[in-house]
Amino acid sequence: MFSNWRINFLLVFFILGGFLVIGRLFFWQVLSFDELTAMAEGQHWISFEIPAQRGEILASDGSPLASNEEAFLVFASLPDIKDDYNELAAKLAPILEPENVATMASLIKERLSRQDLVWVPLKHKVSRQGKSQIEGLKLSGIGFEEEQSRSYPEGSSSAQLLGFVGNDVNGHEKGYFGLEGYYDLELKGRPGMLQREKDAAGKPILVGEIKKEKERQGRTLVTTIDRTVQFIINEKLKEGLARYGAVSGTVVVMEPKTGAILGMASLPNYDPGKFFAYDKSLYSNPAVALSYEPGSTFKVLVMSAALNEEVVKPETRCDKCTGPRTISNYTLKTWNEKYFPNSTMIEVIQHSDNVGMVFVGERLGAEKMYSYLQKFDLGQPTGIDLEDEASPKLRPRNEWKLIDLATASFGQGIALTPIQMIRVVVAIANGGKLMKPYLVKQVISEGEKTEIQPKIEREVLKPTTTSIMTEMMVNAVDNGESKWAKPKGYRIAGKTGTAQIPVAGHYDEEKTIASFVGFAPADDPQFVMLVLLREPTSSPWGAETAAPLWFDIAKEIFTYYGIQPG
Amino acid sequence: MKKKICKKPKLVIFIISLVIVLSLVQLTISYWLATTGEKMRQWEEKTTLLEQQNKILSEEINRLGSLARVNEEARSLGLVKATNVLYLTPQIPVALETKKLPEAR
Numbered sequence: 041m042f043s044n045w046r047i048n049f050l051l052v053f054f055i056l057g058g059f060l061v062i063g064r065l066f067f068w069q070v071l072s073f074d075e076l077t078a079m080a081e082g083q084h085w086i087s088f089e090i091p092a093q094r095g096e097i098l099a100s101d102g103s104p105l106a107s108n109e110e111a112f113l114v115f116a117s118l119p120d121i122k123d124d125y126n127e128l129a130a131k132l133a134p135i136l137e138p139e140n141v142a143t144m145a146s147l148i149k150e151r152l153s154r155q156d157l158v159w160v161p162l163k164h165k166v167s168r169q170g171k172s173q174i175e176g177l178k179l180s181g182i183g184f185e186e187e188q189s190r191s192y193p194e195g196s197s198s199a200q201l202l203g204f205v206g207n208d209v210n211g212h213e214k215g216y217f218g219l220e221g222y223y224d225l226e227l228k229g230r231p232g233m234l235q236r237e238k239d240a241a242g243k244p245i246l247v248g249e250i251k252k253e254k255e256r257q258g259r260t261l262v263t264t265i266d267r268t269v270q271f272i273i274n275e276k277l278k279e280g281l282a283r284y285g286a287v288s289g290t291v292v293v294m295e296p297k298t299g300a301i302l303g304m305a306s307l308p309n310y311d312p313g314k315f316f317a318y319d320k321s322l323y324s325n326p327a328v329a330l331s332y333e334p335g336s337t338f339k340v341l342v343m344s345a346a347l348n349e350e351v352v353k354p355e356t357r358c359d360k361c362t363g364p365r366t367i368s369n370y371t372l373k374t375w376n377e378k379y380f381p382n383s384t385m386i387e388v389i390q391h392s393d394n395v396g397m398v399f400v401g402e403r404l405g406a407e408k409m410y411s412y413l414q415k416f417d418l419g420q421p422t423g424i425d426l427e428d429e430a431s432p433k434l435r436p437r438n439e440w441k442l443i444d445l446a447t448a449s450f451g452q453g454i455a456l457t458p459i460q461m462i463r464v465v466v467a468i469a470n471g472g473k474l475m476k477p478y479l480v481k482q483v484i485s486e487g488e489k490t491e492i493q494p495k496i497e498r499e500v501l502k503p504t505t506t507s508i509m510t511e512m513m514v515n516a517v518d519n520g521e522s523k524w525a526k527p528k529g530y531r532i533a534g535k536t537g538t539a540q541i542p543v544a545g546h547y548d549e550e551k552t553i554a555s556f557v558g559f560a561p562a563d564d565p566q567f568v569m570l571v572l573l574r575e576p577t578s579s580p581w582g583a584e585t586a587a588p589l590w591f592d593i594a595k596e597i598f599t600y601y602g603i604q605p606g
Numbered sequence: 607m608k609k610k611i612c613k614k615p616k617l618v619i620f621i622i623s624l625v626i627v628l629s630l631v632q633l634t635i636s637y638w639l640a641t642t643g644e645k646m647r648q649w650e651e652k653t654t655l656l657e658q659q660n661k662i663l664s665e666e667i668n669r670l671g672s673l674a675r676v677n678e679e680a681r682s683l684g685l686v687k688a689t690n691v692l693y694l695t696p697q698i699p700v701a702l703e704t705k706k707l708p709e710a711r
Contacts, residue, residue: 197674
């Protein structure tokens with residue numbers, strides 16, 4: 041009896057002990073499996089990251105707009121330094137930061153004095169010449185590590201279009217704004233990993249296993265940008281700003297059949313290679329981010345809508361164009377206070393007659409006007425492949441009053457972006473198709489090429505409407521206020537615009553946004569172009585500033601494309 | 607007893623010969639490995655150098671091919687833009703022969 045009790049006690053003890061052991065084993069081998077495996081791998085493997093090269097951004101002819109250059113990280117191995125820190129800083133600072141020697145010298149001294157480190161970085165992205173100069177000094181303890189720096193061979197001419205490459209919060213390279221920002225994931229690729237077995241001292245085992253995960257180089261983007269067109273518009277815009285005393289300006293050139301952007305330039309701009317030296321307000325691209333009231337250029341949309349709905353015809357006469365119109369206590373006038381009673385719709389566009397456009401707006405009605413604004417995608421982004429695109433909201437239909445319909449008919453009280461405005465005119469130039477504007481036409485990834493096809497969003501106008509509208513715009517150029525500047529022998533369809541700038545609830549009396557939008561040759565459009573000048577001082581009118589600049593650029597494009605007069 | 611003595615030198619000679627032959631083979635292989643390794647190192651060095659030169663040349667092409675630089679260079683050489691372009695288009699005759707007339711008989 042006594043012996044049985046002892047045996048039973050031992051039996052229970054061993055069973056419980058067994059369960060405890062099994063439980064503990066289960067904890068380590070099943071529950072903690074992942075954690076322990078990771079710890080074991082961490083002790084057993086040494087890893088090196090193989091950086092991926094950032095993809096290039098090419099112009100349509102294959103020449104680089106953004107590329108990579110070899111650069112170096114200069115570092116100091118503190119135990120190997122034999123020179124005096126002050127002396128070392130005095131030698132290195134003028135090479136590493138020639139524009140700010142004193143600050144660089146103190147930074148070097150501060151980093152060299154760190155007691156808790158053995159390796160300190162001194163400067164990233166040092167050029168090859170800089171490296172050679174430092175090597176010439178024969179300093180012990182100073183080393184180099186290869187890295188890449190982004191280069192922009194065409195300088196600042198496409199700054200806002202391309203964006204730039206900076207560092208994110210973790211110090212990794214990241215594209216910001218423009219194409220660099222929009223296509224950052226595609227451009228940066230994926231770094232590879234090299235893992236080698238290491239011994240207890242942490243040194244690689246020569247005959248040990250090696251695991252290699254290949255890096256994936258960044259994808260190369262082939263854009264629709266014609267770099268000659270880009271160069272022309274940038275140079276001409278520079279001249280235009282100086283000639284007309286404008287604060288800023290934007291030029292966009294599009295291919296009407298595809299919606300491809302051929303050129304896009306804005307001034308003032310910045311050097312994307314030294315973006316940090318410029319004001320942040322210059323980073324975003326006004327061509328896609330600037331919200332402005334278009335003024336008279338918007339008349340082509342309203343007139344097209346009215347023609348498309350057959351509420352007016354080119355020969356329809358305005359019976360309310362004898363003088364200023366008063367709507368909801370507001371008096372609406374023409375830009376030069378000249379009035380043309382019984383003028384036809386052709387003449388309304390030719391004279392850029394605000395009162396005539398109010399007549400057109402009334403014939404169209406608020407419902408149809410609003411539906412056309414929606415058809416043209418106003419109030420929402422165009423979907424262009426640029427990071428900084430913004431879109432002013434379209435006021436809800438139920439908030440529209442009589443005066444809103446009247447002012448919107450001549451392009452005031454409604455805001456859009458330059459890319460939205462040019463897209464409207466592209467639809468008139470190509471027979472009524474609303475195109476999605478795009479910049480990248482091909483993506484190259486490790487030899488594989490992916491083509492990006494043009495996209496028609498929808499048909500917004502009938503071809504007969506666009507033919508009539510084109511003729512009205514040709515007439516406006518041939519007989520309008522800017523006819524003196526038009527290149528001889530070419531049929532150009534266009535429209536000037538002078539919009540007042542809203543400031544704190546009212547319109548500024550002095551400041552305007554002058555613009556001209558058009559396409560050529562009118563019978564077989566090769567390009568659509570928008571020129572926009574902010575606050576020109578030589579004259580506030582689009583016909584005297586933006587229009588001559590448009591014609592000036594067009595002349596060069598005609599020569600470049602070999603477009604002959606006639 | 608005599609027979610046993612006679613057999614041993616043959617085995618010894620065979621073993622010594624085998625050792626000599628294997629040593630020579632090892633020496634040859636080691637030599638071959640060493641020289642091939644050195645050649646590979648030289649080729650790798652050459653490849654790295656060529657890759658680096660290629661990179662430098664590409665960067666130089668990018669720099670020199672920039673339109674801004676070409677424009678500046680052209681200006682410094684005294685070249686000017688064509689401001690008055692004349693297109694030479696053949697004049698269309700007043701009457702075009704589109705169909706051959708029947709021959710007079």
